[in-house]
């Protein structure tokens with residue numbers, strides 16, 4: 001059975017953190033120690049882990065990190081979506097995690113932002129994320145997409161921490 005865990009970082013147990021590191025390790029080549037250090041350094045207590053499990057095994061993960069971006073020259077609280085990954089590609093888990101991400105962003109009542117490689121732009125667009133036109137972005141950032149942001153973007157800037 002598939003279950004969804006939506007956990008604030010301050011409430012995340014060691015065993016959940018280990019599951020998170022194990023699914024991240026399938027996608028990025030960092031040791032568990034380095035991943036735990038990254039999480040401790042970059043996530044605040046109220047940031048959110050989204051973990052999908054199939055019969056207690058992790059199948060998809062993402063985190064939502066509260067950060068501030070400049071949108072149309074105004075400071076805006078946004079949730080940075082990072083570390084989106086699945087245990088196996090092509091099984092529909094990418095659909096499930098995006099549904100959970102979108103629902104979590106809407107519940108938070110703030111925009112979501114994410115950065116991605118070019119080959120993933122269409123994946124995120126499929127779930128309603130919108131690409132910001134590169135000339136509107138400064139300083140130079142990777143492809144930047146937003147969700148749950150309804151105003152027209154004339155300028156976007158982000159110089160905060162990784163997420």
Ligand SMILES: CC(C)(COP(=O)(O)OP(=O)(O)OC[C@H]1O[C@@H](n2cnc3c(N)ncnc32)[C@H](O)[C@@H]1OP(=O)(O)O)[C@@H](O)C(=O)NCCC(=O)NCCS
Nearest residue numbers: 027084085086089090091092093094095116119120122123
């Ligand atoms: C990106 C990732 C999360 C997608 O998950 P997935 O399990 O492969 O996705 P799914 O199999 O559930 O596919 C979901 C849908 O997205 C589509 N899709 C998947 N990858 C896509 C891509 N690169 N471009 C466009 N569409 C894509 C699928 O065709 C599918 O559509 P369908 O349901 O209409 O058939 C997964 O490949 C992954 O973990 N990649 C490695 C980590 C990574 O690079 N993460 C991104 C960080 S920005």
